[in-house]
Amino acid sequence: MLLFSLHYRIFTQIGHSNMENAQLTYDERLDSAFLESIYENDKEDAAFGFEQFLKSYPAHFSELELCFENGDLMLFRQKIHKLKPTFSFVGLTNVTAKAEMIERICDSTGEFDSINELYKDFKNTLIELIPVVKEEYNRLNT
Amino acid sequence: MKRSVIIVDDEPMARSFIQxxxxxxxNLELVGSFEDAEKALDFLNNNEVDIIFLDVEMPNVSGFQLLDQMTYMPKVILTTGKVDYAFDAFEYGVVDYLKKPITFKRFQEAIEKINFQARIDSVENNNKNPDVKMEEIFIKSDGKLTRISFQDILYIESIGDYVKYITANxxxxxxSTLxxxxxxxxxxxFMKVHRSYIVNLHKIKDIKDNTLVIEGKVIPISRSYQSDVKDRINVV
Incomplete structure (x- = not known):
């Protein structure tokens, strides 16, 4: 009985310790290195980041779309500047980079024509990767 | 004791994480979270806080412009996506400079810097004579901080979003706000005698009914302050 108890304690301690130290892994389509650098293997922080992004991006993205459709370049530039860093919180650093490029072109040319293609690419990449972000969020919550 | 904190940042994710x-x-109490500097300034003019997490690049009013307009200086931690502002940060005497996205570890280090500074301030304050009262103030006017001795101020007048400090010269x-x-x-x-006036009690020349005179200027005394004024001066 004593031996069993000892084995049980060692087993549970090892198990607990492994759970605490287990390295978080992310979907390969997301920037794992970046996610590791910001969440430092804290699963709760990571889940929080993904949750905040999924909650907030639809409204912000709709605002951005509206500015694009209305041709309001100044407001569009403001919105994309504000939205840009949020993609990195879910490992979409490539989307952040595309947003940054659009912002820079807005600043330099001041014309919508020059960002049309880039914006389409930005939007398509985002739409393609949102399901990955959702999957990852569900996985972080298990 | 908890330190009061406000966040001024136009990025919602950054605000969520700092919160x-x-x-x-x-040991930190969040007392306000603002997406623009103008709303934050309104709050700061009426509330004193210990720490500001301040974004630099915001629409309309930047983080540095907000600092320019403040009448007191809490501990400031800049939060920004770029590292280009390090020199300005140094000029403004900010405690730390956090590059976004901010990790918890880096956040803790910034707070530890504030705690360290507070310990130094506390030692310095203990070495000062506690009976010595504050006798001067720095006023941010014309883009610079100017030291004014309390004894030089005759009265202070509220003019909309500004206040005017009147000295003899x-x-x-x-x-700021009154x-x-x-x-x-x-x-x-000093004493408030009207919603638009704070006066230096030592500079009052005459008091008659609901007015007082300082250096020829007639200043109204609100009914609600009249008995307080009489209590504060030596009437023989």
Whole structure:
């Protein structure tokens, strides 16, 4: 009985310790290195980041779309500047980079024509990767 | 004791994370979270806080412009996506400079810097004579901080979003509210006598009915302050 108890304690301690130290892994389509650098293997922080992004991006993205459709370049530039860093919180650093490029072109040319293609690419990449972000969020919550 | 904190950042995710980190620390109390500097300034003019997490690049008013308009200086931690502002940060005497996205570890280090500074301030304050009252103030006017001795100020007048400090030689206009000034000066020989006036009690020449005179200027005394004024001066 004593031996069993000892084995049980060692087993549970090892198990607990492994759970605490287990390295978080992310979907390969997301920037794992970046996610590791910001969440430092804290699963709760990571889940929080993904949750905040999924909650907030639809409204912000709709605002951005509206500015694009209305041709309001100044407001569009403001919105994309504000939205840009949020993609990195879910490992979409490539989307952040595309947003940054659009912002820079807005600043330099001041014309919508020059960002049309880039914006389409930005939007398509985002739409393609949102399901990955959702999957990852569900996985972080298990 | 918990330190009061506000966040000024136009990025919602950045605000959410700083709020989360404040909660995780346990010794920080978030008293305001603002997406633009103008709303934050309104709050800061009426409330004194210990720490500001301040974004630099915001629409309309930047983080540095907000600091320019403040009448007091809490501990400032800049939060920004770029590292280009390091020199300005140094000039403004900010405690730390956090590059976004901010990790909890880096956040903790910034707070530890504030704690360290507070310990130094506390030692320095203990070495000072506690009976010595604050006798001067720095006023942010014309883009610089000017030291003014309390004894030189005749009265202070509210003009919309500004206050005017009237001395015998010069007037200084600063972006502030009379309420913020009241917090700093009343009790140091100054008294509010009207919603638009704080006066130096030592400079009053005459008092008659509901007015007082300082250097020829007739200043109204509100009915609600009349008995307080009489209590504060020596009437023989």
């Amino acid at each position: 989360r980190y404040c909660e995780k620390m346990g 010069k007037n200084y206009i600063a972006l 309420k913020a000034v009241e917090k700093k000066m009343v009790g140091n020989g």
